[in-house]
Amino acid sequence: xxxxxxxxxxxxxxxxxxxxxxxxxxxxxxxxxxxxxxxxxxxxxxxxxxxxxxxxxxxxxxxxxxxxxxxxxxxxxxxxxxxxxxxxxxxxxxxxxxxxxxxxxxxxxxxxxxxxxxxxxxxxxxxxxxxxxxxxxxxxxxxxxxxxxxxxx
Numbered sequence: 576x577x578x579x580x581x582x583x584x585x586x587x588x589x590x591x592x593x594x595x596x597x598x599x600x601x602x603x604x605x606x607x608x609x610x611x612x613x614x615x616x617x618x619x620x621x622x623x624x625x626x627x628x629x630x631x632x633x634x635x636x637x638x639x640x641x642x643x644x645x646x647x648x649x650x651x652x653x654x655x656x657x658x659x660x661x662x663x664x665x666x667x668x669x670x671x672x673x674x675x676x677x678x679x680x681x682x683x684x685x686x687x688x689x690x691x692x693x694x695x696x697x698x699x700x701x702x703x704x705x706x707x708x709x710x711x712x713x714x715x716x717x718x719x720x721x722x723x724x725x726x727x728x
Contacts, residue, residue: 577715579606583683585613585674585708588646594721595689596654602687602717609660613677614647616640616667640665671707678714687717 584599586592603610616639644665655661666673678686690705709716 577684579608579685579715581611581681581683581685582606582608583611583613583674583678583681583686585615585670585686585688585704586647586650588614588643588650591689591721592650593654595687595719598717598719599687600655600658602685603658608684609662610655610658611677611681611683612647612651612655612661612663613674614643614663614665615670615673616643616665617670636667640667670704671711674704674708675711678712683714685715685717686712687719690718690720 579602582599582603584595586595599610602608616636647663647665651661651663664677666677674686674688677683686708688705688708690703705716705718709718
């Protein structure tokens with residue numbers, strides 16, 4: 576049986592992120608693993624090609640990273656307060672590349688992430704981060720589809 580000592584939980588801080596917490600904490604408890612939360616802020620440098628001043632784009636990216644850092648810390652405190660060794664990181668760049676880079680740099684043993692279940696044009700336009708990670712990762716990836724409760728439907 577694999578020994579999962581470090582679990583990476585990439586989050587987008589959407590309403591689906593909290594729905595995956597119980598799965599992540601269950602796995603962490605089962606294996607005595609450390610949890611790593613990761614939020615990847617998209618890079619906006621492509622806006623400079625449409626005459627948005629570079630300092631404006633840089634400032635916006637800085638604001639996004641600062642806001643995401645604060646929100647991720649709130650998320651950590653709310654959902655992982657019983658796991659004091661949980662680490663929270665915000666990076667910027669391509670989402671898939673950064674998740675894979677972080678997993679390698681931190682010697683992560685397992686990635687647990689949610690699927691949004693996009694289909695059709697949404698999948699073509701937005702792609703599937705979960706699909707790309709599951710195909711490219713060199714470590715196990717557990718994909719969890721969050722389900723709506725009867726009250727939400």
